Amino acid sequence: MIKLVVVFCFLALFALSYADIQADKLFELLKSKRSRDSDVPNTWAILDEATHEYSPVYVAPQDGLSQLDKISALPGQPAGVDINQYSGYVTVNPTAGRALFYYLVESPTDSATKPLVLWLNGGPGCSSLIGAFSELGPFRTNSDGKTLFMNDYAWSNVANMLFLESPAGVGFSYSNTTSDYDHSGDKNTAADAYVFLVNWLERFPQYKTRDFYITGESYAGHYVPQLAYTILLNNKKTNQTTINIKGIAIGNAWIDDNTNLKGLYDHWWTHALNSDETHDGIQKYCNFTGGSLSLMCRNVTDKAWDEIGDIDLYNIYAPICLTPNQRNTSIIPGSINNFDPCWQYILEFYLNDSMVQNALHVKPTSWDLCSDVITSWNDSAVTILPIIKYLIENGQRLWVFSGDIDGRVPITSSRYSINALDLPIETAWRPWYLNKEVGGYLEGYKGLLLITVRGAGHTVPSYQPERALALFSSFLGGILPPSS
Numbered sequence: 001m002i003k004l005v006v007v008f009c010f011l012a013l014f015a016l017s018y019a020d021i022q023a024d025k026l027f028e029l030l031k032s033k034r035s036r037d038s039d040v041p042n043t044w045a046i047l048d049e050a051t052h053e054y055s056p057v058y059v060a061p062q063d064g065l066s067q068l069d070k071i072s073a074l075p076g077q078p079a080g081v082d083i084n085q086y087s088g089y090v091t092v093n094p095t096a097g098r099a100l101f102y103y104l105v106e107s108p109t110d111s112a113t114k115p116l117v118l119w120l121n122g123g124p125g126c127s128s129l130i131g132a133f134s135e136l137g138p139f140r141t142n143s144d145g146k147t148l149f150m151n152d153y154a155w156s157n158v159a160n161m162l163f164l165e166s167p168a169g170v171g172f173s174y175s176n177t178t179s180d181y182d183h184s185g186d187k188n189t190a191a192d193a194y195v196f197l198v199n200w201l202e203r204f205p206q207y208k209t210r211d212f213y214i215t216g217e218s219y220a221g222h223y224v225p226q227l228a229y230t231i232l233l234n235n236k237k238t239n240q241t242t243i244n245i246k247g248i249a250i251g252n253a254w255i256d257d258n259t260n261l262k263g264l265y266d267h268w269w270t271h272a273l274n275s276d277e278t279h280d281g282i283q284k285y286c287n288f289t290g291g292s293l294s295l296m297c298r299n300v301t302d303k304a305w306d307e308i309g310d311i312d313l314y315n316i317y318a319p320i321c322l323t324p325n326q327r328n329t330s331i332i333p334g335s336i337n338n339f340d341p342c343w344q345y346i347l348e349f350y351l352n353d354s355m356v357q358n359a360l361h362v363k364p365t366s367w368d369l370c371s372d373v374i375t376s377w378n379d380s381a382v383t384i385l386p387i388i389k390y391l392i393e394n395g396q397r398l399w400v401f402s403g404d405i406d407g408r409v410p411i412t413s414s415r416y417s418i419n420a421l422d423l424p425i426e427t428a429w430r431p432w433y434l435n436k437e438v439g440g441y442l443e444g445y446k447g448l449l450l451i452t453v454r455g456a457g458h459t460v461p462s463y464q465p466e467r468a469l470a471l472f473s474s475f476l477g478g479i480l481p482p483s484s
Ligand SMILES: *[C@@H]1O[C@H](CO)[C@@H](O)[C@H](O)[C@H]1NC(C)=O
Pocket: 091, 093, 094, 096, 097, 098, 099, 176
């Protein structure tokens, strides 16, 4: 009982001004994990590979369905825009009546020669349409919540972008067997996303042999490597390249419970958000490696949260949203270089609109950034590092990127996690450039690239769209961004 109260207090603290964003869901999860007395077992043992037989997945005929999914135009989209967009449901379990929603944006030029890239937001339980309409998609929402403006730095300039709302219970994705929501966790999320992909490729067979990459941020630091791992394992077990996966890129990604919390508090202290006293207390009382946190540690980390004040932790230098739920009805065209701090309310308003939902081919849904129906998370691997190692060993391109002014899953956390892998350094730490300015820094390890984006928050493309696109293009090309 007491433990529950402790957990709840943390939530209440966050809920005040930052309700419903992906990393808050992550912290809910962490608090509940940490409040358990025992270690949560790592359910993603690599040994699965040797011991488990391939069990065929559900595949349904998809002929003709892609044309039904074609979006003629999104309400409020700028006139004269000619982009191929598709969206709809893909059933992943017909018995339960479980279906996942996707949104595909094809590249406007030479789509057929460009790779297919899946984007996943985190949470757990938050929608990848955050990525589509507030980060890297072709459109962003204006502050009226009704109209859209163009993103000149859309990732669809260089790839065919597929956004998936995952797992069921998030956004438009649903299950007719609502008890499915109580079984949400890392394992089921990866399993369903895999079935989704296999069926989606039946619906869009032109992508079957296309180079495929998975990208994402935040808690997708779990989803992305786990799905990549699932794909590789199934390719091996079936002796065929069912999905032609080439690599992954994860941003401000939660990949290791043991190092990430330490990295969080170190970032706060070095960015003048916390006192020396609190930082010393954390050093003294907190052991973030496994197990539950001591009472003294909880006391001092509570203090760390108190000291921060009401800032946007997702970008510690950004303005906060002072007028939530109050859309600006005078249509001021949005600017790609000026990210609206009230974006979450605007996006909810837009995607909750029945005309928009009609255009997206979904049934009427009360759309939320993060799921209300997923209230617990069954399994969350303590660390993703073994999977990352596996992906490296199996020749996958692996980039870990980080907006360096994110205080939620900060660059320090990413660095500590990568350090724990103990990989040899191949390219020494150096700046990378765009338009004669430092875009960020990078360090090349054997099999993995760490790359920062200067002046970007948690949702990197929201704050630094041009740098984010430069990074993404380099990733797809398998080349490092320029050193001068
Ligand atoms: C869920 O139930 C509705 C209503 O019966 C049905 O139209 C829909 O196809 C079902 N969804 C799935 C994925 O089976």
